[in-house]
Structure formats: structure tokens, C-alpha cells
Amino acid sequence: MTSKIDIKKKVLSENDKIAQELRNIFADKKIFTINVVSSPGSGKTSLLEKTIQSLNDRLKIALVAGDVQTDNDANRLAKAGAKMVRPIITGGSCHLDAKMIQKSVETFDLDNVDLFIIENVGNLVCPSNYDLGEDMKVVLISTTEGDDKPLKYPSMFRRSTVMVVNKIDLLGMSDFELNKVKENALKINGQLRIFDTSCRTSEGLVTWFDWLEEQVNTKKNL
Amino acid sequence: MTSKIDIKKKVLSENDKIAQELRNIFADKKIFTINVVSSPGSGKTSLLEKTIQSLNDRLKIALVAGDVQTDNDANRLAKAGAKMVRPIITGGSCHLDAKMIQKSVETFDLDNVDLFIIENVGNLVCPSNYDLGEDMKVVLISTTEGDDKPLKYPSMFRRSTVMVVNKIDLLGMSDFELNKVKENALKINGQLRIFDTSCRTSEGLVTWFDWLEEQVNTKKNL
Numbered sequence: 001m002t003s004k005i006d007i008k009k010k011v012l013s014e015n016d017k018i019a020q021e022l023r024n025i026f027a028d029k030k031i032f033t034i035n036v037v038s039s040p041g042s043g044k045t046s047l048l049e050k051t052i053q054s055l056n057d058r059l060k061i062a063l064v065a066g067d068v069q070t071d072n073d074a075n076r077l078a079k080a081g082a083k084m085v086r087p088i089i090t091g092g093s094c095h096l097d098a099k100m101i102q103k104s105v106e107t108f109d110l111d112n113v114d115l116f117i118i119e120n121v122g123n124l125v126c127p128s129n130y131d132l133g134e135d136m137k138v139v140l141i142s143t144t145e146g147d148d149k150p151l152k153y154p155s156m157f158r159r160s161t162v163m164v165v166n167k168i169d170l171l172g173m174s175d176f177e178l179n180k181v182k183e184n185a186l187k188i189n190g191q192l193r194i195f196d197t198s199c200r201t202s203e204g205l206v207t208w209f210d211w212l213e214e215q216v217n218t219k220k221n222l
Numbered sequence: 223m224t225s226k227i228d229i230k231k232k233v234l235s236e237n238d239k240i241a242q243e244l245r246n247i248f249a250d251k252k253i254f255t256i257n258v259v260s261s262p263g264s265g266k267t268s269l270l271e272k273t274i275q276s277l278n279d280r281l282k283i284a285l286v287a288g289d290v291q292t293d294n295d296a297n298r299l300a301k302a303g304a305k306m307v308r309p310i311i312t313g314g315s316c317h318l319d320a321k322m323i324q325k326s327v328e329t330f331d332l333d334n335v336d337l338f339i340i341e342n343v344g345n346l347v348c349p350s351n352y353d354l355g356e357d358m359k360v361v362l363i364s365t366t367e368g369d370d371k372p373l374k375y376p377s378m379f380r381r382s383t384v385m386v387v388n389k390i391d392l393l394g395m396s397d398f399e400l401n402k403v404k405e406n407a408l409k410i411n412g413q414l415r416i417f418d419t420s421c422r423t424s425e426g427l428v429t430w431f432d433w434l435e436e437q438v439n440t441k442k443n444l
Binding site: 004007011039040041067068069070072092093094121122123124125126142144145146148149151152153154155167169170173174200 | 229290346347364368370373375376422
């Protein structure tokens with residue numbers, strides 16, 4: 001009998017195959033790609049709105065916005081000025097997979113893209129298992145969520161390259177300690193690059209924009 | 223070939239069978255059971271700490287606290303005064319299932335339990351598919367998460383009986399509108415019983431405690 005685990009392995013290995021095809025395309029076209037993950041409500045869409053507003057003049061940005069239902073996020077990103085943006089409605093699935101990205105990617109003129117941003121479904125568990133061909137995962141955590149989250153959802157923090165601690169304007173409104181969340185995250189993944197931001201007050205955002213632009217340009221000049 | 227969908231159906235139907243066995247036990251023992259679900263960081267553990275502190279003298283409360291990793295939540299609940307509490311570490315799984323609950327339930331003296339509380343893994347998607355034999359799901363949403371969440375994660379709000387809007391002390395600190403989240407939630411599920419709470423200032427908590435105690439007593443007197 002085919003077990004649940006066998007099926008899961010098969011699904012993941014099919015996913016990895018497509019993810020590698022995507023990665024080859026992004027390498028060939030020199031497109032820097034990030035997969036943005038977090039709990040629902042950590043501020044992924046807000047961070048991306050600000051990122052588009054800041055970098056839109058200098059970079060050609062394409063985005064896909066994944067959600068279980070609604071295309072609210074894609075609409076918000078379009079309003080923020082995104083010229084190339086597609087919603088992906090998973091219809092129940094708790095994560096995006098490489099096949100969904102492949103279908104969306106086919107609708108973009110990739111010769112005209114420098115930075116490809118994937119906004120994943122709000123979920124700290126499932127998206128960690130699915131490679132989407134990205135250069136890196138960017139995990140957001142907000143200061144209203146609890147500073148032990150990296151320990152409770154270690155896989156996501158282990159597989160991310162960047163952690164953005166968002167809503168730092170709300171520090172002091174709860175027991176959340178900025179040092180503690182960083183200490184916990186670095187226990188799980190000592191290589192994490194960490195940014196502190198507030199999309200509301202704009203604190204810390206420029207450092208993030210500059211770093212991201214640098215990554216895009218580095219890949220372009222490879 | 224056995225498809226992914228067939229396997230998923232089989233897993234869910236096995237789960238439903240065990241959930242029904244649990245439901246029969248809870249009916250027989252007259253134990254009122256809630257399955258508490260939300261995003262990571264909405265305040266499930268904080269709400270349950272306060273609930274235990276308030277109702278511990280009048281009700282015999284047993285709890286299980288599910289997490290992908292760590293027994294932090296179970297420890298917090300024990301510190302808050304919970305006499306019967308067990309951690310369930312899912313080790314990667316994005317939800318609790320009925321089998322996990324069954325194993326934990328076997329370790330309690332059920333003749334000595336009035337209220338059984340299940341704190342699910344922090345995830346707004348996967349736990350909605352898994353019946354745990356509970357009388358009702360209680361979904362938390364916090365005012366820092368965005369008022370469109372019921373539309374984006376409709377399954378969870380459709381399958382819940384109660385919605386607790388937590389962190390109302392932080393209203394006004396973001397664009398979140400209390401009326402909007404309620405309107406969105408009621409679009410998905412017009413029967414939702416809604417509570418507004420702040421675990422930090424204790425606003426609204428007594429209404430929740432009283433209502434919960436009433437449900438427990440109603441079941442006890444059936």
C-alpha cells in the first residue's frame with residue numbers, strides 16, 4: 001500500500017524538480033527572487049507595498065501574492081504601484097507550490113524583470129517545506145506575536161536567510177522583547193540576516209530597501 | 223494509483239472516526255470541550271492563562287497544548303494554575319489530529335474533568351480540516367492582524383462557533399477596524415458568537431468566562 005509518507009515524499013520531490021527548473025530560469029534571466037513568509041497579519045503585504053513604492057523607479061519588479069481566498073493582497077500591491085502582479089488563490093491549500101509559481105511565471109515577460117517577489121500564504125508551518133525556486137526565504141515576525149515563535153516554528157526560521165522583525169513601533173505594548181526574539185532566532189539559525197522595521201512609521205525600511213536592491217544588482221552583475 | 227486526494231480523504235475519514243469516538247466519550251462524561259485555533263501570536267495561551275485563573279476554583283479543567291516544537295505553552299498554562307495539562311509536540315505537523323487527542327485523553331481521569339480545552343497549533347488553515355471531537359471551535363483573531371482575515375481564511379471562521387477578537391487595547395494602533403472584522407466574519411458565518419477581549423487590560427474577559435462557564439454547566443446538566 002502507498003503510505004501517506006510515500007505520497008508526501010513523491011509530492012515534495014515533484015515540487016523540487018519544478019523548483020529547480022524555476023531556479024534555472026531565474027539564474028539564466030538574472031532575476032533575484034524572494035519568497036516572503038510569515039503568520040497571517042505580520043505585515044507581508046504592508047512591507048511589500050512600501051518596498052514597491054521605494055524601488056519601483058529603479059527596479060523592474062514582478063510579484064505573485066498567494067492566499068487561500070481573495071485577491072486582496074494582489075489588489076493592494078497593484079494600488080501601491082506594482083506593474084506586474086498576479087494573485088494565486090490556493091482554494092484551501094496552506095502553501096504555494098512550485099507548480100503554481102511556474103504557471104504565474106509563464107505570464108510575465110521575464111526579460112523585463114529584475115526582482116521577483118513571492119508573497120506566500122500566511123502560515124508559519126507548511127510553506128517551509130516547499131521550495132519555490134527562490135534565492136532566499138524572508139520570514140517576517142511582528143512584535144505583537146510573541147518572542148518565542150522561532151523556537152516554536154523552527155523549520156521556517158532555519159530555512160530562511162532573512163528575518164524581518166516588523167511593527168517595532170508597537171514595542172513596549174506587550175511582553176515581546178526584541179533581543180529575545182533575535183536570540184531565539186539565532187539559536188535556530190546563526191546565519192540569519194535581521195532587519196527591524198515598522199511599516200507604519202517607516203523606521204528601518206531604508207536599510208531593508210538598500211540591502212534588497214544590492215542583492216538584486218549583485219545577481220544582475222554575475 | 224492511489225492519488226494524493228484519495229489519501230487525504232482516507233486520512234480525514236480515519237480522523238473523523240476517532241473524533242466521533244472522542245465526542246461519544248465527552249458526551250458520556252458530560253465534558254464540555256473547546257478547540258482553540260488562531261494564527262501564531264493571537265494570544266491563545268494568554269487567553270487560556272486568564273481563563274484558568276478565573277475558573278480554576280469552580281471548574282475542573284484539563285488542557286492539551288499543541289505546538290510544532292517546544293512545550294512552552296503547556297508550561298505557561300501549568301504556571302497559571304492548570305492542574306491537568308499535557309503538551310503535544312507535533313514535530314512538524316501543522317495541526318493536531320484526533321489520534322493525538324485520544325492519546326492525551328487516556329492520561330486524564332475523565333470522571334474528574336468538567337471542561338477540556340485543546341490549544342491547537344498556531345495556524346489559520348490546516349486545523350480547520352481536523353475534527354477533534356470538540357463541542358466547538360473558538361477562533362481568535364488579534365487587532366494587530368488585519369481585519370480581512372476572515373475573508374482570507376474562510377474555512378476556519380465558517381467552522382468556528384465563537385470568534386474572540388483579542389488585543390482590543392491595541393485598537394487605533396493600526397488600520398484594523400473592529401466593526402470591519404466583525405462584518406467580514408459574519409459574512410462567512412452569520413452564527414458566530416463574538417467576544418472582544420484584551421488579555422493585557424482584562425477588558426471583556428469576564429463576559430467570556432461567564433459564557434464559557436454557562437456552556438460547561440449546561441452540558442453537565444443535560
